[in-house]
Amino acid sequence: MITARQSRAxxxxxxxxxxxxxxxxxxxxxxxxxxxxxxxxxVFETTRDGVRRALESAGIVLLSTEKGEGVLLLHQADQPG
Structure with missing residues (x-):
């Protein structure tokens, strides 16, 4: 489930x-x-799902553990490291 902070980040x-x-x-x-x-x-679950899918399709990975949450932006394959 995407959180408010993850969406903003x-x-x-x-x-x-x-x-x-x-x-x-x-x-x-x-x-x-x-x-x-x-x-x-x-917030409707359909809203959360739509936002999550849009972000993931743009290269965002949502991270969540018992110690916290975060986001990661994956580099595109055609961009230098």
């Missing part, structure tokens, strides 16, 4: 605005703002 790594991610995830901007809020708003 992934967008920062990609240089995406909320509008860009909402468009790519095919969710409303309001739904994305609810997901990225720290206020504990209810």
């Amino acid at each position: 992934a967008r920062a790594l990609l240089g995406w605005t909320q509008e860009t991610l909402a468009d790519k995830a095919r969710v409303s901007l309001t739904a994305l703002k609810r997901l990225e809020s720290e206020n504990g708003f209810d």
Whole structure:
């Protein structure tokens, strides 16, 4: 499950605005703002799934362990290391 912090961090790594991610995830901007809020708003699982899929297709890997969470941006194969 993607968290608010992971979504914001992934967008920062990609240089995406909320509008860009909402468009790519095919969710409303309001739904994305609810997901990225720290206020504990209810978020539909379809919203989380759409955002996760959009980020993963852009090279983001969501990390989650008992010690914390994070994101990783994979380098494209055609880019130098």
